[in-house]
Amino acid sequence: MMTILAFTFRRLWKQPLVLGLMFVLPFIILLIPVTGAEETPRFQYGLFALGLMFVAVMLSKLVIEDRQLKTIVRIASTPVSHRTYLLGHLLAYFLVAIVQITFFWALSLIRWDASMTFFLWGYGFLLFFAVMAIALSLFWHTLFKTYTISLAVYSIVANIIAVIGGLMFPLAMLPDDIRRVAVVMPTYWYSYGLEYVAEGDYRGAFLSLCILLGFAIIFLSVGSTRRFE
């Protein structure tokens, strides 16, 4: 697995655009001040999560690329199991995501003024959301044959998910009917959980974390199906 992990890192390193975007994004979000009645940077964390969703789908480009270029067929002829292959890739993406999250989180500590409890919970939410986003993108990529189409459709769907999931504006602004549908979106539970943290209801926040993990498990189980074309 270490070989696959090392190679995945090496291949990720050759995508300067993605890596650059990953480290520019936090700075842009950091420019947004906390305004109004808000005491916590919930909205900024939501925007960052939206960025994270795109970062995850761009990182997992390698998986769909392997399938497109038939590299996966060659790998299948080696003693490497599909599970090892997936684990190596997902772990590499997750480690990269952790670096980005930690970077953003450290800067957010300096930039915004909120309680430490919020930041600690926030860090946890970001980590769980990253796991969920990587699982989602793995699942998403199994639905399409080429990366371009996959990314194009994803950018539409992800934006819709972000809007009704409350990443772009507070959940309170959502109409009731949409809110009822939005509960099936993982993004809803991310922003919902942060809202709970801000209100001080940690049981709800914990359950939201569990829900994010549940989504990740479902996406992973469906997305880990081996496909050759």
Place this chain on the structure above:
Amino acid sequence: MQKSVAITYRQGLWAAMLGLFAIIIFILRPQTPAVFLLWLAALGSIVVRFRFNNTKGLLVELAVWVFLALLIDGIFLLAYPVAMLLIYEGRWPAAAAPIMLWLVFAPFDAAPLAAALYAVGTGLLLYGWHLSQYSAQQELDAHRERLYGYEREREDLLETQDGISRLSVLTERDRIAQKLHDDLGHELTGANLALRAFEVKCPDSAGEPSFQSIKEKLEASVEQLRESVELNRPEESLGDERFRKLIERFDFCPLDHRRNGTFEKLTPTHWHLMASVLKEAFTNVQKHSRATRVEVELYADETLVRLLVRNDGVQSESAPAGMGLRFMRRRLEGVGGTLSVHTDYHFTLVCVIPITFEEVES
């Protein structure tokens, strides 16, 4: 071959499940995180079970869910997917439990009732679908098995035909060599001896060139005859020899070989058939048994020949129902013989072939 595009009942179950979960979301509105988590756990467990084809651990899962559900007031939601799955699998007594659970905990509203009816209805529908697909699958498997059987039989038949034609060629060559040796050879040797006697008796006429020429020619033809008899004798072992060689070559475990009776009446075809049975029996011993001792008993008289092969290794239960033996039996029945198999403590194979083959209509 046309590619099948039919939806399997598994896909149908997926669709029904998603429909059920959608109904719960839209009608029953589980918007509190705990209820949603329960909903998600149900979905996740079904997804995981289907993805990894895992049907074990269902009870553990149920216990965990029930425990989770008892903490919150959403327990009746749990009854829907469980009842549907159980009905779909045809476990009627077990399906009663979630339905009872639902009756106790669900509020008497139109919405939960509609969802429950949906769950039970789709469960029944899927059960029927499952049954019909299952029987179709069984039928398909049976056909496939028969097809494989036929293919195997065809191969065996071709092999047998090949063996028999080779056997008849070899037998004929053997017979010709025997005939040459017994009749012509003896006559020629006799003539040669008579000539020598004549030579001793009448030394005068022996000096004549024509006599010498006759003598040389006769000696040359005796020599040539011996050579051609040698050449015509088949190199491949036939009949009894082949049978004995098979026994000598068997080295899987100690072998006890006994024979009694008279074997004069046996034709090469008898030996060929018995050698095939013995070969099949030895293959079975090596492949499927843990035998420590094998007995081979051969008996023949004026009317029949009987071969018994017995081993003390218990036939493994996973062994397929001897396609080779079945085919052997059919071949023996073709000449009026029988092949019977007894498996109690030992594995015994008895083959009986009549000395005069019956005319069996094909």
